[in-house]
Amino acid sequence: MKAMVYRGPYKIRVEEKPMPKIEHPNDAIIRVTTAAICGSDLHLYHGLMPDTRIGHTFGHEFIGVVEEVGPSVQNLQRGDRVMVPFNVYCGSCYYCARGLYSNCHNVNPNATAVGGIYGYSHTTGGYDGGQAEFVRVPFADVGPTIIPDWMDSEDAVLLTDALATGYFGAQLGDIVEGDTVVVFGAGPVGLYAAKSAWLMGAGRVIVIDHLEYRLEKARTFAHAETFNFAEYDDIIVEMKKTTDYLGADVVIDAVGAESDGNFIQQVTGTKLKLQGGSAIALNWAIDSVRKGGTVAVVGAYGPIFSAVKFGDALNKGLTLRMNQTPVKRQWPRLFEHIQNGYLKPNDIVTHRIPLEDIAEGYHMFSAKLDNCIKTLVIANPS
């Protein structure tokens, strides 16, 4: 089968790989129809995530058709169209039993600090991902869900991570009616977080980025006020000014490890890999939220230490909330919101490319060319 494979920092290609096999009785093999490139895939692509091995296939956002199931699988059969949460999880460990699916303890031998994720290095378990024609999906009775007939395929693939994560980020903010919510990052997760903040009763939603075309999308798609931080000497001061010097009630970091805005953070965090990523968005979140406010983090960071302004967080009495998203917990409510027309996930899709072009797709997304916001990868045209 054809699959995207990692060849070292900034280098990937499509290769012929052996077909994935059933390795556990509750495995399924999925023929991938559509996958997506996620902003957090760029951390792997740039060599930021420890234990990213040559030959590894990325891709944790994908949908497809069941090709084969293991002997203990009860809920799926060959031919089912399924959407697969980016979490690999068992459904029965201490954490899964409590709904913390992204923190599963039974699927990632390589680390205890993170659960299992498809196509996200051996630090998250060493599972090949879905930017391929076929992929192994463990615990087929737990994670995958049959795509409802009414659901658009592109919406389904966006539900496997980006939309669920944006919505989860807004929940982590514990938004109450009338809150001012600031979202750092106008990428897919930030756009969905901004949109979700309104559903939870925000009174103002402000999105910050330096890419004007993405801020335009934040205004039209997410009805948000926008600030281009490149236009201001100090974006924190602007946030204080626009909130009567109070600060925002809730700030969501939807950027993560490769945030821009500080050259030293960028060089030490993403070029030299001396931190778990550039922490500038997180620091701006801490500094722009009001005292006693909440900072929600859904942008991904690596496992190495980062230069975070923890003293400010302490002295301001902040609540910091974060996690990888337990995706499937979000789905029933998000299905309702899509059916009711409150959310139109695929409005942010800007590019659709064949698997063969994935190297250029990564470069385009990484370098932010061609007004790219979200790129879908067509692995097997259906």
Next chain:
Amino acid sequence: MPSTPYIANKPKDIPTPEALRARIPGWGVDLDPKDRPSYPREVFDPAGTGAHWDYPDEQQGREGRERSIEHGQLTPVFGTSAPLKGVSGSIRRYAYRYGEGRAAHWLILLLGDRVDAWGAHAKSFATLRPDNPITETGVLAEGRRHGIASRVGKRRVDVNHQWLDPIVVGGPWVAATAGAVLVARAIVRRARH
């Protein structure tokens, strides 16, 4: 009169719920914090996950599989994307002697990643498909996807550091080549004497 936060009132420029509901589709449908999918954070419901086991069957091929020393056992299920092998595999296996709280664990893993990449590049030149920096970096997208127009006049902050990317990618190769040339010259010089 001073404004918030120098007085107790909340900021005054927040629109009314009616105005927001009229402008934003779905505004407030998830207003109740206790009626959101991730509330409360932990919900004990082992029967609701679809799992029909108390502990999963154990996957085969467990011998030699590396694991964090912070795990009490090898997990019953694990990925098999790229098993440890060669020099990079030895480096990575050494990294797993350290716990996740130690910088050594992660920094040695990063070293293993770089050795893995250098080895794979070198090996590729002995195959019918050597690594191709043009196609594998996707740099041709610069022409096809408006590389210049996407950057010029846009006040993009990332342009300040993107020039470092070719150095990050190509720097080790330039250094390795220079080192090889110096070593070769030294050998030749010694042979002449």
